[in-house]
Amino acid sequence: MEPVDLRELLEQVQAGRLGVASALEKMTAPVVADLGYAHVDLQRHARCGFPEVIFCQGKTCEWIEGVVRQLHEAGQHCLATRVSDEQAEHLAAIFPGAQQDRVARTFWLSFGEPRPPVGRVTILTAGTSDLPVAREALVTAEALGTNAALIADVGVAGIHRLLRHRQEFMGADAIVVAAGMDGALPSVVGGLVDCPVIAVPTSVGYGAAFGGLAPLLTMLNACSANVVVVNIDSGFKAGYVAALIARRAARVH
Amino acid sequence: MEPVDLRELLEQVQAGRLGVASALEKMTAPVVADLGYAHVDLQRHARCGFPEVIFCQGKTCEWIEGVVRQLHEAGQHCLATRVSDEQAEHLAAIFPGAQQDRVARTFWLSFGEPRPPVGRVTILTAGTSDLPVAREALVTAEALGTNAALIADVGVAGIHRLLRHRQEFMGADAIVVAAGMDGALPSVVGGLVDCPVIAVPTSVGYGAAFGGLAPLLTMLNACSANVVVVNIDSGFKAGYVAALIARRAARVH
Amino acid sequence: MEPVDLRELLEQVQAGRLGVASALEKMTAPVVADLGYAHVDLQRHARCGFPEVIFCQGKTCEWIEGVVRQLHEAGQHCLATRVSDEQAEHLAAIFPGAQQDRVARTFWLSFGEPRPPVGRVTILTAGTSDLPVAREALVTAEALGTNAALIADVGVAGIHRLLRHRQEFMGADAIVVAAGMDGALPSVVGGLVDCPVIAVPTSVGYGAAFGGLAPLLTMLNACSANVVVVNIDSGFKAGYVAALIARRAARVH
Amino acid sequence: MEPVDLRELLEQVQAGRLGVASALEKMTAPVVADLGYAHVDLQRHARCGFPEVIFCQGKTCEWIEGVVRQLHEAGQHCLATRVSDEQAEHLAAIFPGAQQDRVARTFWLSFGEPRPPVGRVTILTAGTSDLPVAREALVTAEALGTNAALIADVGVAGIHRLLRHRQEFMGADAIVVAAGMDGALPSVVGGLVDCPVIAVPTSVGYGAAFGGLAPLLTMLNACSANVVVVNIDSGFKAGYVAALIARRAARVH
Amino acid sequence: MEPVDLRELLEQVQAGRLGVASALEKMTAPVVADLGYAHVDLQRHARCGFPEVIFCQGKTCEWIEGVVRQLHEAGQHCLATRVSDEQAEHLAAIFPGAQQDRVARTFWLSFGEPRPPVGRVTILTAGTSDLPVAREALVTAEALGTNAALIADVGVAGIHRLLRHRQEFMGADAIVVAAGMDGALPSVVGGLVDCPVIAVPTSVGYGAAFGGLAPLLTMLNACSANVVVVNIDSGFKAGYVAALIARRAARVH
């Protein structure tokens, strides 16, 4: 509870307009829905600008369904990631109005009228195999209310493929770059633009890529100063942060 | 060279206002100063919003001096990082007007009248030992023209130390969090705000911190969706990206 | 054999009440049941306060059954962990009186009248996916005769979820914290209490979590001084040590 | 602030015995001393049972002196670890009454009359080279008010060296085992006792010990269920947790 | 576009033989086929001496088919690697004239009359299990137009097996050595010849081979100066570079 609210509450108690028990309850009132297996954080939207997002891996269909219901009933958007085929079918039957992207493995159930998107997020991939991660970023950036676009397969082995799209991505507020193998693309992109580049290493590749470790290290050591990094295959987080930047640039925060 | 410029140039050639040799020269004209030991990228400011920054580690005083001169003569700001004691003295004698911060190990030689700072960047540290990295971020964010503030030693072992500063950092456009050891602070901060958090692992700690590897992994796995990561001890990069975000939020880009 | 027992035995030999052969046999008598594939340590309860526990992974149903029988016939409790579905069915048919928890994957066959539980162990999880590990800790702590409770999904991304349960866990004799991903929760909990915190990293997460390595390192580097660590996913060991501490606090040892 | 205190405070406000401003101040009053370079956590003793401990590595003499003064003036004990030779001399001149152990590299300035020690902590080392880490544990356990004893050089290459001390360490409430190289000692000790064993890997050894990584992994995989682990060379943390357990066993908490 | 071409183009514009729009189009004309999911690099053959090669792992049959068609229609050779059984069947039905090697997992669809092979590439394997990787190198070297031969199972545990083939491989322009386990073969071969040795570590082996990491490190540290290394299991890249060297030696470039 913030000081400004505390002051008002104390003044009401002082004025006798509010009893001690009621005041105490308000000060310690739950903003969390306890489902036993999960504490749904209903205050996240107010605090962080977007509701809690469900990471579905390793959870039962019933647990996921429960959290979706809880968020929806609380009048909040609901985004879920890493949705398995089985989970996707289970949710589709219960929430037919939700949008599911099976390449991105996402579930999206919005609440209320959609607002027009703001800002610009561009997502690039080094290869075709990086598409699932890139699409998770795309869905997330759109769920957060931004204009998002995806340009696939413009890796550095044919640098002209990238350069010819330069006009498109130079205008972005934030750029997501998904790349596996050598993970060299973010360094090159970073040197061409004046906005932050969120690099997301993918587990694409074999041998000494070590499940994404190689591009992860490449990106952390990017020689361009505007490159930041998220976890391996975490298209979600990349799209999330890119959208936060774009919304802020558009003064929607 | 961008298509729009190419078109104009071609029209001049067609109209006979420009000879082929001159046109060819313009199309391939150097925007790089070749000093033999370095190619100074004079186009970086136009392209990326800030001039090339000098990473001093492993370079001779003469090389650094040469690049500083080149940038300054080209009318550009000059920021240098990882300045050793010897390099600092060498530069101080030649560029007495520059600002040097020996905790941050930075050198800053601005060009022209300073513009009023915009946006808000807040820098937090988990412990006292993270201060050098945090100050590098501070100097960088200020060099990029943003309002920057630093709050030290608010690590998670005493969570109330952080919570009492919440009002201060909640208003930021971007937050930098420098932490060594367990690197847990960015996760907690990320859950309290609606702006991006740039986490910078420091090599502070002993034993299984493995030179910063432990907090690096912690931060990459942060359970808060708005946390991105830069290289170990890279206060520079963290401050740089935070400033890019803040400038964009303030519409200065 | 302890000196005090040796003295008595020698005095009996001296007094002629005991023959050399019998004395020799007593001094070297087996306290181990050799089943060929296993040496069941029947002295463990006397020595360590709890009988040998069976780690079922990689063992045949017959081997496990044999060890359970051996312990039960020797009048000892029998706890088994990492029980597969196939092993669980096999054991259920033979020992119908045993308790099996399929989330925790445990088997528990007590011997004799249960004693009232003592001490207090509290188990926290950062997320819903940490539940199997946490329940293994719960079953183990209860098997060792302590009062144990579990609070799920109170990770640091929503720090208030944790703080509102503070009263509950502050009274514990020992706290187990199961967390994957960034593994940041034990550091925060450690700073709020005056009892030991046993941190157990889980293999939950993806990418740079590297199968639990990331939270393991985080926990080893915890900035709170009262945090100790056990192996990845080892809910058993965490619950075991927490119970030892709680029993000792309750003077049951 | 806990609910029980909140209730009392609200009742005072309601009764008009306390003004809103004063109530507000109490509810948000600082329990932290902000020195600029450090936030000294003065509430730690009340919350965690022992004041904040100063980790001296990477800090200036002035910073350390400042925090020691702050704690001492607040009437709290002051323990500092990893004290360099230079820091030790600086502190000795200012706080001549403090106890410094140059093998353990500790500084200890107690406040008020010492209370008689309680409980029993035993510290074992595998080799002679593990002594500095072991002594850090010893000093810490004593600072926390427990009876602590140290038995050196009883590694497993001569198992009888350990077995002959068995009577001594079997009575402990908690045992600290410091070992480098193969780190095998805690597993053996764990199988001989019924109390928790806190294993602390040391960076002693060469080649494939990899700075303590080898014994760290050994200890995390200890086949004895009562072994928990702390960071490499962290004698402090091992002694701290051992003392917490011993104090609790002695009902001093 | 190269300066020499630019000059000609500008002269045509100057001379009025070429309009501005046409010139502009030529200067920015696509040399890439954008299929949505892939940017096929049609300029690769001209630039690098061989068309783009398709890495099939993680791609749908439709995507692969699309790229093969695109290359074939552009009159280019088409080589694909890591072709799964399902992909192989799909492609066989559509491109019956293509050659597929199921041990090497390759697909090869040449265009036009084959030219006689030039140069000499020899491929050695340490063991029988390295054959799939070696055959991928063989197919690739042949696709690039060189004479290639394979000698299997001549590892260092029986050094005479290697020495008796010495005459055969001494005449090569480049040698590929595929080896798992200890990866010692390239060092020995390197000391016997005067041409480059391209070492390719295989993931053959168990335990501490760590999926090819062991032979990778061995090869990077080869004491023979003429040994270079490619990624684990990357027979393709080894064969590719060996062929580039052989072609150059034969003056075909």
Add this chain to the structure above:
Amino acid sequence: MEPVDLRELLEQVQAGRLGVASALEKMTAPVVADLGYAHVDLQRHARCGFPEVIFCQGKTCEWIEGVVRQLHEAGQHCLATRVSDEQAEHLAAIFPGAQQDRVARTFWLSFGEPRPPVGRVTILTAGTSDLPVAREALVTAEALGTNAALIADVGVAGIHRLLRHRQEFMGADAIVVAAGMDGALPSVVGGLVDCPVIAVPTSVGYGAAFGGLAPLLTMLNACSANVVVVNIDSGFKAGYVAALIARRAARVH
């Protein structure tokens, strides 16, 4: 060819008893059977004291069959390891006289009359799950003609289990110790005997055992001077070297 043989051969040529062509053939005669997919080393028994052993992993049934035939026809013993179920059935049908151990996954086809075993090899395991690796060592040591015995499940968590078998293993010429998890057993055994101890880490365990890396490092750092190490799960190699030592001690080499 050894000098002593060369001399004789040259003398025969000089004496005219041997033609140049014949002499040349003898000097370069193959001692290797080239099957295309394998070079069977028929000289290994003469050179190393035991024929080539077949590592079956990743090989086709036909390849294995071919090598077995080749060795058998050359009048040599044939040992194969890591035999899969499918391979085992294939070989059983063709070589019904061979001995197969499905726990050890070995195939053993001896040639000629067995000689009485010599020397003594003892194999210890820390746990029941280490049995497959230990049995591979047992079969191998017996194939090499030594007396071998196996004692299972005597890990250090109950050190008396080991000590009571001390008489048995003290008389061995070489001891193999198979252990997973903490891998502490070889250090303890090494301190009790005067013969070499061959430690073989197993991939048994979970979490931070990292597939056998933990016990591997433990064993490499064993504080007992007589402990040497082989690859993870390599029961074969451990048994092989133990047998070489025992045969040499028995003067059979």
Add this chain to the structure above:
Amino acid sequence: MEPVDLRELLEQVQAGRLGVASALEKMTAPVVADLGYAHVDLQRHARCGFPEVIFCQGKTCEWIEGVVRQLHEAGQHCLATRVSDEQAEHLAAIFPGAQQDRVARTFWLSFGEPRPPVGRVTILTAGTSDLPVAREALVTAEALGTNAALIADVGVAGIHRLLRHRQEFMGADAIVVAAGMDGALPSVVGGLVDCPVIAVPTSVGYGAAFGGLAPLLTMLNACSANVVVVNIDSGFKAGYVAALIARRAARVH
């Protein structure tokens, strides 16, 4: 000894022109100079095309001097790398005619008249700090008799710096690329040329560059097919292989 020589020798013995003792001596004659501390390989030039090169690290001045003398007296070129300041001074006094490059830390003492250089090797560096490694490659390539050129500081953060030098490096027979940090340059260069690219990771960088591990992994995973890799900081090996390729292309082998 090769068959063709053997035949001639045998014929001489048969014809009585050569005694058995002499023949035997010829067949086993030493081609190695045994200095006690080193076996100088005098046959290396004949076998591998260049004499043995001295790696000076960890050797005494006397040892190095001894090997240089031996090579020089045998009429061979002598190249030494990693020459320390002390070693350089020692050698300069004894071999005043040798060329030493203190940036590259090399020593070069040629024998006989130099032949005109052949072929073309181009060496690129990503940054200024990569110069020492690059110069070691340069000196080596020149010692092997090729034309070599160096272009410094053309990393990918300013891709136009590289592109403007394209004409220069496109004509090379082999390209060496030295890069630290993200190591992304070889991938980009590889996509622009049709010759092999030898990538050499440097230990330049900080934090997660892990002493060159990051660029090493990047380069092994390079998405361009013509990139091969040598050890970290091994400018020598990169220059060596590049020269072998260039000499072969120029038919000098």
Add this chain to the structure above:
Amino acid sequence: MEPVDLRELLEQVQAGRLGVASALEKMTAPVVADLGYAHVDLQRHARCGFPEVIFCQGKTCEWIEGVVRQLHEAGQHCLATRVSDEQAEHLAAIFPGAQQDRVARTFWLSFGEPRPPVGRVTILTAGTSDLPVAREALVTAEALGTNAALIADVGVAGIHRLLRHRQEFMGADAIVVAAGMDGALPSVVGGLVDCPVIAVPTSVGYGAAFGGLAPLLTMLNACSANVVVVNIDSGFKAGYVAALIARRAARVH
């Protein structure tokens, strides 16, 4: 105490020839000298065939002196390894009769008349820089009473250097191979002999040798079945085990 001794002792008690107190003392009598900082294991020679060896790293001169004295006074040989310059001088002054090897960094003080050496140990090194490790093995093997010889610099880059010494090392009872960089030598040697090969990786090399990790992995994966491995740079352990094997072969154990 062994059963056979126990029986005799019990019979003496029974017969009244030995009192209970005396019997008890004998059964628990110390065979360890407790110096406070060390427990000197005086039973090691009887148990393991050689007295305790002093690892000097990280110990004070006084501690080392104390242990040497203790062993010498107990009539035992005394070997110390990793003796620093300072320690060497200290010991030389006190024990002038001891032999010190400053390349091997060893101290050797024998007791009583030397016995004629038995068995044969051969030590090979891949390069000149491996000499210190190899000499530590040499000194150790000689201290254990075996005939030991050293052949330096016969690495695989010039395989004939090794082959010409084949006769020398083929007769050994055990071979030690010290190698850094690629660590390939043991695999080759193992394939040429019928005795055990003890491989010792050295930390010689640079870049991706990672302080000896690369040769360590190579050796663990050696394709020759008779290769076992000891810790990085552990010449001591390699020489120790080689000598145990040679003594056993010579029936001296």
